[in-house]
Amino acid sequence: MVAAGVAGSVTVKPARLYLEVDEDGRLVLIDGKVAAALSRLGADYLADAHEGRWPVEATFGSQLQRIGQALFADLEEAAAWLLDRR
Secondary structure, eight states, X not given: OEEEETTEEEEEEEEEOOOSSOOEEEXXXXXXXXXXXXXXXXXXXXXXXXXXXXXXXXXXXXXXXXXXXXXXXXXXXXXXXXXXXX
């Protein structure tokens, strides 16, 4: 997924994450720089209501260090949210 807007361009690339349960991840690049790592929650996560959602596992950059725990329904929502806060 690649999106461009007034605030910059966002690229989302598949990546396997080194996590205990959920390995399906994405790297979010803003203007060509890695800004965040997201993982896709599987059925093993606490509640079925969260299955398929995307939490932010790690962020990079001083502006994104203060984002706290975010959980997104899809990658487009996550990318837009990260772009807005960079």
